[in-house]
Amino acid sequence: MLRIFGHYIPTSIVLLMIIELIVLFMSVYAGAYARFFDSSNITSELSLLQPINIKAGVFAAIMWLSMVATGLHARNNVDDFSAIMIRIFISFILGLALIIATYYIYPKVFLGRGVFAFSLIIAFIGILFTRTLFYKIDNHNAFKRRLLILGTGNKGKMLEGYKDYAMKRGYDIAGFINVDQNEVLINPDNILTIESTLLDLCIDNDISEIVLAMDDRRVGFPLSGLLECKMKGIVVREILDSLERITGHIELDALHPSSVIFSDGFTNAVSISYIKRIFDVFASLLILLLASPIIIITACAIWLSSFGRDPIFYRQIRLGLCDAPFGVLKFRSMKTDAEKDGAQFASKNDSRVTIIGAFIRKTRIDELPQLFNVLKGDMSFIGPRPERPQFVLGFEQSIPHYSLRHTVKPGITGWAQICYPYGDTEEDTKNKLQYDLYYIKNYSLFLDMNILFQTVQVVLFGQGAR
Incomplete structure (x- = not known):
């Protein structure tokens, strides 16, 4: 999960956006070569499209923004493949209308009807291929961050309820640990036990992050174990921070006034801008x-x-x-x-x-x-x-x-x-x-x-x- 200007965006979505922008840009070059493939002097024909890099940039930017506008990069749409295919089609219709309007307003970026048609077709095929490949790769466990949850009470159960949702956002909840010995509300099949040390458990289960979800930290808080994990590069987060990254909202049941006071946010929006x-x-x-x-x-x-x-x-x-x-x-x-x-x-x-x-x-x-x-x-x-x-x-x-x-x-x-x-x-x-x-x-x-x-x-x- 990347934080861009304070906003959490799944890493896979950021990579997808960059790749699709490149695909759209290169489709103009591919469209130009496809249009003049049988020409005796292809170099001369291509020179008429100069500056092709600017024209390709305009084409890519408009089509990419059309995809953003139709929700193709929204975090709540990344798991609905059939709906994504419909959105791609609609985004290209919207992009087509915007590009035609741009050509009328600023004719110098016009590609020519033949090159534009080939570019649009190649871009559509390229985006379909990219999306199909993305869904096959993105669902692979090798690309997910594995979480270990400390706590099996109310807060732990809150995270358990988002387990399937977290999987679709790049997180795999590996298990829960009962450290405070309070009432267990988690499915016993999801509970792990510390055989030797907390660090060894994290290494054995390939843990990337530890989430603190204890209802009462006054009992059983594994301070030395967490410190050891932290020094070995394992990220330790509060439950509120983890839920914010996974869900895109702030969970009220986990929010306390101290979270607002000591948070690094809640200042830009309330100041006069x-x-x-x-x-x-x-x-x-x-x-x-x-x-x-x-x-x-x-x-x-x-x-x-x-x-x-x-x-x-x-x-x-x-x-x-x-x-x-x-x-x-x-x-x-x-x-x-x-x-x-x-x-x-x-x-x-x-x-x-x-x-x-x-x-x-x-x-x-x-x-x-x-x-x-x-x-x-x-x-x-x-x-x-x-x-x-x-x-x-x-x-x-x-x-x-x-x-x-x-x-x-x-x-x-x-x-x-x-x-x-x-x-x-x-x-x-x-x-x-x-x-x-x-x-x-x-x-x-x-x-x-x-x-x-x-x-x-x-x-x-x-x-x-x-």
Whole structure:
């Protein structure tokens, strides 16, 4: 697992991204040679494509970003091979449209119809081959880091529940050790015993990391054994750190105030960042410009659906930075009397949603007016979704650390939105909070860009919308 600008990305995914970028770049050269293979003077033909390295770079960058936007490098999609094949096809259609638009805007990077067609075909075949090979190699145990868990109680059971999930993220939980002699909640088949020393056990089982998951460290803490393992190059981690790397969120049941205080994160997101503000304004203005036809058509459709009787937009009070209330602006997607019985979450197949509202909610078009909230400064482009005061009061009383999400500006999209589906229960809210805390802890402009591109796949595939 690599940490890039504070964000954890599986090593295999990083390598795959680099290899695919190279494949896309080289496919242009292969396409050029394939196009002029039967030419009597291939050198002369190729010279007409100069500077081919820049043209290949533009082609590779656009296709690669299209793959990122369709979720091909998302950590929660690495194990679904059939879905990946569909995403590759969609990403190439998206890439094709973007490249054609680029050629019209900047004709100097045009490859020529023949070379472009060959390059696209070779790139598609190359990516399919790379992905197939990746899935065969990535699932091999030789490429996984083996973990030894110290603890067989509640925390150990928490990790055991993620055993299969960890395997798909490059981790193999080799076993658990009962060191504190407390109640054992782990499957006995997964428990190992120390025959001689902790180091010998690690060497015999090819352990890469030791995870501290003891419920009570006052009893049986193997200090000397851990020190010996540490000096031999075996990584020792806290359970919260390991879970964060495996799941991409911060496990609330393992989070303590001291973890926040002594963590190396939770500072960048809560500090005033002019770079983030510039990013918010630029992204909002750009999307407003590109989406202006959609905004106008949607406004007209909503107005016509009620013959001008009902409003096009509606404002709803949400809580933002430091619990400050503000009016979030959205396209009206429900009937005007939708909340005559009080505030409530939207449910699946909600009868309050209008026909047009169902479509704009599914495609997230109803969120577009919030770009004006971003420009005003009430919201950021990326951040935890703002919640209603009526719900926040109850969540702060029942969900630990819920108030931490209000230490940053809320966003139109966020880490929780691309990693977790829409939820209408308190348990869903708790799970989404875990992703929001990961974002706050590991905030960087790189993570914002990552979320921005992956939001495209949420819109394209209608994930989590109601």
